[in-house]
Amino acid sequence: MQTEKVVEYIVNWLKDYAVKAKVNGFVIGVSGGIDSAVTSTLCARTGLEVLTLEMPIHQASSQVSRALNHITWLQSNYSNVRMTQVNLTPVFDSLIEALPAVESEEARFMSLANTRARLRMTSLYYFAALEKLLVAGTGNKVEDFGVGFYTKYGDGGVDLSPIADLLKTEVYDIAKYLGVNTEIIEAAPTDGLWGDDRTDEDQIGASYPELEWAMAMADSGKTAEDFSGREKEVFTIYKRLNTANKHKMDPIPVCVIPDNLK
Template sequence: MEQKVEKIVSWLRIQVEQANVEGLLVGVSGGIDSAVVANLIKQACPEHSLGVIMPCKSQSSDQDHAQKVIDVCGIESITVDLTETHEVMFSTIKQQLKNQDSFNEEQAKLADANLRARLRMSTLYTVATNHKYLVVGTDNAAEWYTGYFTKFGDGGVDLVPLVHLTKGEVREMAEYLGVPHEVVHKQPSAGLWEGQTDENEMGTSYEMIDKYLKGEEIPEEDKKIIDAMHKKSAHKRQLPPSPPQ
C-alpha cells in the first residue's frame, strides 16, 4: 500500500508540473473516496492543496465527517454552501417547465440530484481557476465501470487518481492513510437525498462489482445488473460523438 500511495502521489506531482499549474483541489463530501484523495493531494502538494466542502441540502453528518477529514489530514479548506443557489435555480427551471406543461415528476428527483452534482463541479472549477489548481476527481474503478457518477458533475474533473482501485482497495488505502474510522466504515452514499445509498440505488453491492472487475465468479443476477449499468453509461466515459467528416 505504501508503494501504491507513493506512485499516485508522484503521478499527481507530474500532472501539476505538466499542466503548468500551482496545485490541486478536491471536493470533500464526507465519504471515503474524497477523504483518500484529500490525503493524496496534501502529500503531493503540501502547500498548494485545497479541500472544498459544498453542502447542498446535505445531511449534517456528512459535513461533520468532511470537516473531520480536513482536520485530520491537515489540508487547507473552504466551505461553499450551495443550498440556496440550488433552490433558486431548480425552482426557477421547474416553474418554467410547469408553465410549458412539460414538467416530469418522475424525472424530477434525478434532475434535482444531477443539478447538485453539476453545481459542485462549477464551484470547484471556479475555485480552481482562482488558485490555478487542477480539479481532482474521486471516482474509483467500480463507479467508473458502472457509470455511477453524474456526467459533467462529479465526473467533470481533470484527474482521476483512484480510477484503477476497487472500492475495497480504496478502503484499504483509507485505513493506511489514517482516514477517520467513521468515514472509512460509513455506508457509501452520494448524499443526493435523504436515506440515499449507493448500493440501494445500483441494485448490487460494491463487493460484487469489485469481484466482477477482478474476474471472480458472482451471481448471475448481479452480473446482469453490472453489465447493464456499464452498457447504459458508456457515453459517460467517451468524448461527445460527432458525425464523420
C-alpha cells in the same frame, strides 16, 4: 496490492503532473465519503497547495460532519491544506424556482439530483481558475469504468483522476494505511445527491465487492448464462448499468464529415 508503494506512486504522479502543468496544486470537493477522503489525503501528501471545498446542498448532517472532521484531520497533519465552505443550498433552491414546471415529478427529481453534482463541479472550477489549481477527481475504477456511477459533467468533470485505477476495496485499504478517520471508513458509501440517507448499494442493488466480482467476470468474457442465483442477479445488474452508461465512459462521439463533402 503493495499499498505503501501504490500510495507513493500516486503521490509522485500527482506532483509530477501538477509541476509539468505549471499549477499551484489541487482543489477537491470533500463529501465525507471514502473516495474524497483518500484523494484529498493523497493530494496533501504531494506538499503542493490543496484547497478543500465543503459544498452542502440540503446535505444530511452526518455527511457534513464527516467532511468537516476529515478536513480538520487533514489540516492538523498537512500544513499545505486549506478549506473553504460554499453553501450551495440557496443556489440550488433558486435554480429550482427559475426552472419551468414539468409533468413528471420523478423525472424532475432525478434530473435535479445530477444538477447538484454539476453545481459542485462549477464551484470547483471557479476556484481552480481563480487560484491556478487542478480539479482532482474522486472516482474509483468500478464507478468510472464499470457501472458509470457518477454524473456526467458533474463529479465526472475533473482534470485528473488519481484513484480511477483502484477498485473500491483497494481504496479502503489505502484509507486505512493513510489513517483516514474511522467514521469515514465505516460509513456506508453514498453519492449524497438525494438529501436523504440512501446508500450506493440501495441505488445500484449490489455492493461494491459484488460489482468488482461482476466486472472481473465480464472482462473475462462471461455471460449471465454462466451464473445462477445471486451471482446471476449481480452480473445482470452490472451489465445493465455498464451498457446504459457507456455514453459516460466512452469518448464523446464526433460526426466526422467525409472529405468529398467539404
